[in-house]
Amino acid sequence: MRAIGIILAGGNNHRMKELTKKRAIAAMPIAGSYRGIDFALSNMTNSHIQKVGVFTQYNAKSLTQHLSSSKWWDFGRKQGGLFVFTPSMTSDHSFWSRGTADSIYQNISFLKDSHEPYVIIASGDCVYKMNYNKVLEYHIAKKADITVVCKELPASESVERFGVLTMNEDQRIVDFEEKPVEAKGRTISCGIYVIRRRQLIELIEKAEEEDRHDFVSDILVRYRNQKRIYGYKIDSYWKNIATVNDYFKTNMDFLKPEVRDYFFNQYPDVYSKVDDLPPAKYNVGSQVHNSLASSGCIINGTVQDSVLFKKVFVGNNCFIKNSIILNDVYIGDNTHIENCIVESHGTIRANSYYKGENGVQIVIERSDRFFL
Amino acid sequence: MIKKEIIAMLLAGGQGSRLGVLTTHMAKPAVPFGGKYRIIDFPLSNCINSGIDTVGVLTQYQPLKLNSHIGIGTPWDLDRYIGGVTVLPPFEKNVNSEWYTGTANAILQNIEYMESYNPDYVLILSGDHIYKMDYEVMLDFHKENDADVTIAAMPVPMEEAKRFGIVITDDNRKITDFEEKPEHPRSNLASMGIYIFSWSVLKEALIALADQSSLDFGKHVIPYCHDKQQRLFAYEYNSYWKDVGTLNSYWEANMELIDIIPEFNLYEEYWRIFTKSEIVTPQFIGNESEIEKSIIGEGSQIFGKVYNSVLGCGVTIGKDTVVRDSIIMNSTVIGENCNIERGIIAEEAIIGNRVTIGNGDEVENETDPTIYTHGLVTIAEKSEIPSGLTIGKNSVLSGIFTIDEFAGETVSSGKTVIKEER
Numbered sequence: 038m039r040a041i042g043i044i045l046a047g048g049n050n051h052r053m054k055e056l057t058k059k060r061a062i063a064a065m066p067i068a069g070s071y072r073g074i075d076f077a078l079s080n081m082t083n084s085h086i087q088k089v090g091v092f093t094q095y096n097a098k099s100l101t102q103h104l105s106s107s108k109w110w111d112f113g114r115k116q117g118g119l120f121v122f123t124p125s126m127t128s129d130h131s132f133w134s135r136g137t138a139d140s141i142y143q144n145i146s147f148l149k150d151s152h153e154p155y156v157i158i159a160s161g162d163c164v165y166k167m168n169y170n171k172v173l174e175y176h177i178a179k180k181a182d183i184t185v186v187c188k189e190l191p192a193s194e195s196v197e198r199f200g201v202l203t204m205n206e207d208q209r210i211v212d213f214e215e216k217p218v219e220a221k222g223r224t225i226s227c228g229i230y231v232i233r234r235r236q237l238i239e240l241i242e243k244a245e246e247e248d249r250h251d252f253v254s255d256i257l258v259r260y261r262n263q264k265r266i267y268g269y270k271i272d273s274y275w276k277n278i279a280t281v282n283d284y285f286k287t288n289m290d291f292l293k294p295e296v297r298d299y300f301f302n303q304y305p306d307v308y309s310k311v312d313d314l315p316p317a318k319y320n321v322g323s324q325v326h327n328s329l330a331s332s333g334c335i336i337n338g339t340v341q342d343s344v345l346f347k348k349v350f351v352g353n354n355c356f357i358k359n360s361i362i363l364n365d366v367y368i369g370d371n372t373h374i375e376n377c378i379v380e381s382h383g384t385i386r387a388n389s390y391y392k393g394e395n396g397v398q399i400v401i402e403r404s405d406r407f408f409l
Numbered sequence: 410m411i412k413k414e415i416i417a418m419l420l421a422g423g424q425g426s427r428l429g430v431l432t433t434h435m436a437k438p439a440v441p442f443g444g445k446y447r448i449i450d451f452p453l454s455n456c457i458n459s460g461i462d463t464v465g466v467l468t469q470y471q472p473l474k475l476n477s478h479i480g481i482g483t484p485w486d487l488d489r490y491i492g493g494v495t496v497l498p499p500f501e502k503n504v505n506s507e508w509y510t511g512t513a514n515a516i517l518q519n520i521e522y523m524e525s526y527n528p529d530y531v532l533i534l535s536g537d538h539i540y541k542m543d544y545e546v547m548l549d550f551h552k553e554n555d556a557d558v559t560i561a562a563m564p565v566p567m568e569e570a571k572r573f574g575i576v577i578t579d580d581n582r583k584i585t586d587f588e589e590k591p592e593h594p595r596s597n598l599a600s601m602g603i604y605i606f607s608w609s610v611l612k613e614a615l616i617a618l619a620d621q622s623s624l625d626f627g628k629h630v631i632p633y634c635h636d637k638q639q640r641l642f643a644y645e646y647n648s649y650w651k652d653v654g655t656l657n658s659y660w661e662a663n664m665e666l667i668d669i670i671p672e673f674n675l676y677e678e679y680w681r682i683f684t685k686s687e688i689v690t691p692q693f694i695g696n697e698s699e700i701e702k703s704i705i706g707e708g709s710q711i712f713g714k715v716y717n718s719v720l721g722c723g724v725t726i727g728k729d730t731v732v733r734d735s736i737i738m739n740s741t742v743i744g745e746n747c748n749i750e751r752g753i754i755a756e757e758a759i760i761g762n763r764v765t766i767g768n769g770d771e772v773e774n775e776t777d778p779t780i781y782t783h784g785l786v787t788i789a790e791k792s793e794i795p796s797g798l799t800i801g802k803n804s805v806l807s808g809i810f811t812i813d814e815f816a817g818e819t820v821s822s823g824k825t826v827i828k829e830e831r
Contacts, residue, residue, distance in 0.1 A: 068690075068691065069690070069691025070689050070690060070691050070707070071689075108483065291691075292693075297693060300690075301690040301708065308689070309689050311484070311686045311689060313484070313681055313682075313683050313684070313686070315443075315444070315445075315675035315676055315682070315704070316443070316444035316445050316675075316704040316705055316706045316707070316719075316720075316722075317692060317704065317705050317706075318667070318676070318703075318704045319700040319701060319702065319703050319704070319705070319715075320669055320701070320702060321669070321701050321702055322701070323700060323701060324699070325694040325698070325700060326694065326695070326696050326697070326698065327694070327695060327696040328693075328694050329691040329692065329693055329694075330691060330692050330694060330705075331691040331692070331707070332445075332691075332706075332707050333676070335676065344691075345691075346691075
């Protein structure tokens with residue numbers, strides 16, 4: 038137990054459109070039975086990090102419900118554990134956290150009261166598997182002040198919404214631009230950092246004194262020449278889900294056998310809260326092809342190239358293609374859904390027609406099935 | 410002082426030998442049911458849903474699966490500071506060390522456990538039935554009648570009544586007499602083996618009967634209470650209740666779950682059944698697969714065709730394989746181009762490619778004609794069936810096999826092929 042973990046899960050952004058009306062990005066359902074934050078949490082527990090703080094702010098209800106117990110991820114309860122922090126009024130101030138560094142500052146006692154020498158900071162909106170101990174060993178070997186996990190994106194993906202960095206031959210970061218208009222390279226920060234706990238406390242308190250609140254621009258970018266900031270490059274699967282398109286694509290990735298095998302079958306496992314739903318049920322007339330279905334689903338119609346989350350009901354003679362149906366959606370008979378993300382708990386009336394013509398359409402319906 | 414109004418004692422030590430090879434390595438309550446559950450999940454979920462948070466589970470026969478399934482009771486919210494679930498195996502004593510020799514003997518040997526909770530009432534359950542029942546309503550009935558013992562009973566068809574322990578009651582449901590498997594039954598109310606005792610009555614009866622060999626509730630304790638003129642009542646239960654004691658009734662009860670609206674509905678919000686989920690990933694259905702009238706557990710991968718079947722978690726069905734009217738339990742892998750009909754394939758079995766199961770004529774099983782019947786083919790857990798094998802009806806296989814062991818690459822109907830292991 039050389040490190041404690043911090044997961045930044047407060048975020049929201051307009052690129053998620055209507056999808057974050059209900060929840061923080063870290064609580065977005067992924068791959069049928071997971072939530073965004075499960076990946077970071079599972080990585081923590083699989084890296085033997087036993088004490089993890091989750092810093093929330095935006096729309097945290099769904100997230101705190103998901104994090105109701107530390108036992109799903111096998112964190113301890115007495116030695117360490119899972120701690121969820123939401124901003125609260127204190128005698129000193131009564132504002133929300135004003136940035137990532139500020140959210141750490143508001144919970145700085147969590148850092149000060151720990152005794153582990155290192156901190157792993159991760160975000161709750163990325164899908165990946167990682168042994169943080171490897172990064173920590175690298176961090177120690179490089180005698181770094183901060184280590185940033187980074188990845189080179191293929192030309193097909195845009196880098197402009199990430200932090201873009203440049204490293205020298207020694208992997209030391211010499212340039213760091215946050216969300217550049219025109220990027221100088223294709224290596225982006227994955228939002229995963231390793232830093233010594235005392236160093237972090239010092240930097241955060243300094244930033245707060247100067248009224249600076251963002252971890253990336255006010256610490257990483259500002260100190261890139263003063264501090265020894267190193268990059269740790271990965272080439273394994275890593276996806277950020279913070280736009281509608283990336284969210285859609287990441288879910289669809291799980292229809293590929295190699296992605297499924299990597300996350301579902303290979304050691305170590307990804308854990309999630311157990312929901313105690315019955316097995317999925319396929320009635321007469323169901324035709325399901327190349328799709329994922331989760332527990333509690335009842336399927337009567339046709340489903341192709343889609344991901345059904347938990348407890349989805351598909352009525353008779355429905356046609357669902359290339360879509361993501363989130364938890365607890367009821368789809369009435371004779372409904373056509375194509376290229377859509379259907380928001381959770383919705384009730385789609387019989388004979389509806391939804392088709393995303395230019396890209397993915399988000400379908401939000403009220404949950405009024407009990408009045409139909 | 411620790412006190413619980415009611416505690417439950419769940420008898421889970423029986424082998425269930427009529428389930429054949431399914432119970433070679435596990436007690437009957439640990440046998441998987443309905444895709445992702447085990448039989449014991451039903452009484453345990455009933456307990457927590459009825460507000461009973463203190464449950465002693467009495468184990469004896471092959472308890473490993475049961476122990477690891479129950480753990481500290483987390484899936485059922487039975488991990489409590491006071492109460493919760495406690496597994497109670499037989500133990501050595503200063504004098505008279507013995508196994509649990511009968512249902513009531515097992516309870517007798519755990520008087521200390523029960524006494525530690527100072528209960529007013531003790532609920533006695535068995536771990537081998539599929540049903541949803543609110544024990545709290547039964548307890549209310551017990552209290553209303555100021556009863557000493559309440560026996561849950563359900564009406565059965567008159568012609569079947571002779572297979573059961575029958576209770577005869579007056580108009581107020583007070584029990585006036587019993588008959589154990591009567592030739593000419595006088596009532597059709599069959600005892601379900603579920604009892605609520607007032608604690609003082611149970612304790613007194615157990616101690617008085619302590620020297621009785623194979624002390625049994627139906628044979629000794631209930632008649633004793635009756636003879637002492639105590640107030641015995643029958644609580645009538647009228648919903649779904651299934652004894653899964655034989656392979657055929659086990660198969661039938663599983664198949665009833667796949668009806669459009671099953672009589673026993675797992676999908677209702679009310680009265681959820683909880684279980685330990687080892688796999689949480691979604692299931693993948695391949696491009697060429699077809700599934701109709703089936704239920705499938707988490708993490709399964711289906712590339713073939715599945716009809717009228719119950720599949721557990723983490724099952725793989727290969728391409729061009731057809732599974733029909735079968736039960737496939739957790740983590741079993743079935744290869745490509747197989748044809749499986751009326752199979753009961755236990756956990757972690759590996760079935761090769763081009764295997765045919767359930768082929769040929771109905772021939773009575775050579776060793777256990779009463780167990781392996783109705784054309785069912787049973788494959789024991791962790792068995793390996795080699796590619797190309799054809800297996801006839803009413804047969805049973807257990808062990809790791811190679812194709813050379815079978816002349817003509819066939820196991821004809823009615824065969825029992827069990828490899829003694831370890």
